[in-house]
Amino acid sequence: MKSNGIKKGLVGTAALLAAVTLAACGTNKSASSESNTSNSSVTHTSAYDKATKQIAAGKYQAALDTLNDSGSTSTKTKNLASDLQNYISAKSAYDEGNYDQALTNLSAAKSGNTKMEAAFQALRAKITKATSSSESSTNSASSVSETSSTNSASSSVANAAAANSTSESVISQFASKMGFGQQGYGIIPVSQNGDVYRFEVRQSNADNTVANLIGIYDYNADTGVVTQIS
Numbered sequence: 001m002k003s004n005g006i007k008k009g010l011v012g013t014a015a016l017l018a019a020v021t022l023a024a025c026g027t028n029k030s031a032s033s034e035s036n037t038s039n040s041s042v043t044h045t046s047a048y049d050k051a052t053k054q055i056a057a058g059k060y061q062a063a064l065d066t067l068n069d070s071g072s073t074s075t076k077t078k079n080l081a082s083d084l085q086n087y088i089s090a091k092s093a094y095d096e097g098n099y100d101q102a103l104t105n106l107s108a109a110k111s112g113n114t115k116m117e118a119a120f121q122a123l124r125a126k127i128t129k130a131t132s133s134s135e136s137s138t139n140s141a142s143s144v145s146e147t148s149s150t151n152s153a154s155s156s157v158a159n160a161a162a163a164n165s166t167s168e169s170v171i172s173q174f175a176s177k178m179g180f181g182q183q184g185y186g187i188i189p190v191s192q193n194g195d196v197y198r199f200e201v202r203q204s205n206a207d208n209t210v211a212n213l214i215g216i217y218d219y220n221a222d223t224g225v226v227t228q229i230s
Contacts, residue, residue, distance in 0.1 A: 048077055051084075055115040060088050079111040086183060087119060094123065099131045100211035103186030104204040108175035109168050117168035124168075128188050129160035159200075162189040170197055174219040178226060186211050195222040198229070 047070030
């Protein structure tokens with residue numbers, strides 16, 4: 001009888017130890033899973049922060065490589081990568097003198113990243129000035145009057161100044177509201193009067209070599225109201 005009691009006690013102790021061991025394993029697996037998730041989040045955040053610093057330093061391709069190599073599928077990372085791709089293609093077209101293509105490649109920033117928006121704004125001002133100057137030269141070559149050529153030159157300067165002073169976030173809000181946010185549409189800031197911004201919108205042709213004017217719009221950034229002028 002005493003022997004049977006001892007055996008039962010040993011079996012009970014073994015079962016208890018097994019249960020404790022299994023519970024410990026489950027806890028370790030759970031902790032390991034949480035740790036991996038946390039490490040992944042930190043890695044993606046670090047990649048985003050690193051890319052932002054690279055953008056600030058003018059290293060746009062390196063920033064895009066950083067995001068792509070991170071493997072992140074977050075909307076935040078995807079939007080910044082998309083902005084970088086648009087910026088790089090627009091800058092390339094600008095450097096080659098293809099100003100219409102540069103304008104429609106740039107489209108509007110989506111990421112909300114302030115460093116990226118600053119880069120967009122600076123490039124948009126350059127493209128706007130180059131586009132207007134190119135049109136002014138074409139008008140002059142077409143025997144337009146000297147007064148008209150002077151007006152075109154003045155318009156070029158005014159548009160570039162408007163592009164410099166118009167925040168990219170305002171352009172993005174307008175583009176999103178009107179469906180002009182994707183590649184193929186180019187937005188040129190024309191003027192600002194308080195909360196009302198005037199934009200010239202162009203759309204590229206099939207082979208993305210010419211951007212044709214499709215409308216001029218007034219956008220009230222305070223109320224969100226858009227009025228088509230022409």
